[in-house]
Amino acid sequence: MKIAMPVDAPNLDAQVENRLGTASYLLVVDTETLDFEAVQGPSGTSGPGSGIQVVSMAVGMGAEAVLCGYIAPYIAQTLEKSGIRIIRAVRGRARDAVEEFQRGDFDRTEEAEAQHGEESPVHPALWRGAFQRAARQFVGMLPVLIGVILLVGLFQAFFPRQALTAVFSKDPFWDTLWGACAGILLTGNPVNSYVIGQTLLDMGVGLCGVTALMLSWVGVGLVQLPAEIGVLGARFAVGRNVATFLLILLAVPLIVGLSGGTW
């Protein structure tokens, strides 16, 4: 994840500055790779509203947490409502702050503060925050989820499973390909793929086609692809589905050969 910090120089050895609105630079660091981007801050000459301007810049650069010395409560509140984490009273080198963040030192401090402030052993403030974040992430996914469920309904009604048998030709290569393609279109519990697979075998379809169908049934999905792209990105979703599809084509002869089945 990316974190943003007001700093006095455009590198990781810079000192974390107290306020966003008067920072010389804004540093946005990827906590995993330590890659960073530095942009010129408003510095001490800027007027009121410069803090919000810098915060907007940080959010626009993908920051999910802001580390600083001090932040105005109204800005912090707005950011926290949008799921951006605010960590105050951060001092020292930017690199050290990132390491402390990675180690979870700030989490322990926040938890200790929450425990100190709340008498209840269940820490309602922490649970409330967690619930708000989970709800925000969940609601953000709902439109795509609803779309996928509607699409699955259409596929189930307009793509009769009996039509599957028509595409198989008892040629291991083509059966593997068509089986994998059919599995992409069909969704549902893996048990259904076993039942359909057994039915196909009884109808004389080769094990290659059935194995490919069962593998791609769970591994690859065209219907849920928009949802996967929406949540995890096109590079992830398309890459994963294409790679899995190609691996299935390679794995089918291996499975059929090792299990001693008839092609």
Next chain:
Amino acid sequence: MKKTAWAFPLVVLVLYLVLWVLTPDRTGRAVMAAAHVLGQVSFPLLLAFVMMLLLNRFVTPAHATRFLGRKSGVLGVLLSSAAGIVSMGPVYAWYPFLASLREKGASDFHLANFLGQRAVKPVLLPLMIAYFGWRFSLVFSIVSAFIAILAATVVGGLSRAGTGNENLPPF
């Protein structure tokens, strides 16, 4: 939420309306099928939400990076594999959970491995054996697990290429 987020379900709804005019009976069956899927997905969705709540409450970015980040090693592979294997219900019920895990710092390799390992279902193994025999079922399950890891490695590599940091391991 993005303003365009509802575009996809709205397009599908328009498709329903067009198909309803053309073939009302079959579209009615599609509505029933979608309602059935909604019923099926409700419990896994609830489960996913509870897991997201627990994740947001107890798992810090530091934990996610340590156990499921790029440098989590074999332990990370085992954890994401086990999580994928025990996850139940339709795959799309788990997308919000995966998005939440990624926000916390889990790597793309582990997210892809989670999705791929869902093909391995030990609880369904007795049924699979009854249908296809133990030898086929065993080979099928083992190869499925390897496919998941290989596909996840490809995704990890793509993600690494996307960040421009070629020195990072894919998982």
